[in-house]
Amino acid sequence: MQPPASTPSGEELHALVSAHAEREGPLLPILHDLQDSFGHIPEASHKPICDILNISRAELHGVISFYHDFREAPAGRHVLKVCRAESCQSVGGAVIAEALLAKLGLDWHGTTTNGAMTVEPVYCLGLCACGPAVMIDDRVIGRVDEAKLDKVLAETGA
Known part of the structure; x- marks a missing residue:
């Protein structure tokens, strides 16, 4: 069963993204944590991810759309x-x-x-x-x- 979908607060997002920011290749672990926590990759998470990792929105979109298990909207139960x-x-x-x-x-x-x-x-x-x-x-x-x-x-x- 999928986790309940919710909208993360700014503090939750920042803490989640920052927890991986110093890792080598942090993007996929960040996206997996977001997906596990919220059931999808919330739009509100895109800017903090890009800012902290110093990547473009296009690069982030490319990764999210490449891996079919990442969702940009909540899935059903x-x-x-x-x-x-x-x-x-x-x-x-x-x-x-x-x-x-x-x-x-x-x-x-x-x-x-x-x-x-x-x-x-x-x-x-x-x-x-x-x-x-x-x-x-x-x-x-x-x-x-x-x-x-x-x-x-x-x-x-x-």
Whole structure:
């Protein structure tokens, strides 16, 4: 389950960023701490990070957008990652993904209106022999069909 989303105070941000400022290569540890603490990388954290690390906003944006697990907006209480790799696609993954998005009325990276679930594409969960595969929070599920997805949606309240 994802941590509750909140907006950090200026003191919280400064303390979190400053705790890593003297490390070699501090940016990724800072971003991970922010994500763990707030469920996303709050926009309010961008300026303090850039100021303390003496990097540009473009450089920060490049790092955040490069790593798919960093979010700029809070995720739902649960995150469902759907494998989009060729192996899963070849055994029905595309059909399952389209049905899921249609059922929830979402696009990729969308969150249900009740905040229960965010749906994200991933490009391999390592279950190539058991595709199509999904991951709900930290639980990987192989040989996914519509019934298994319906069970996941019911369990999460999506």
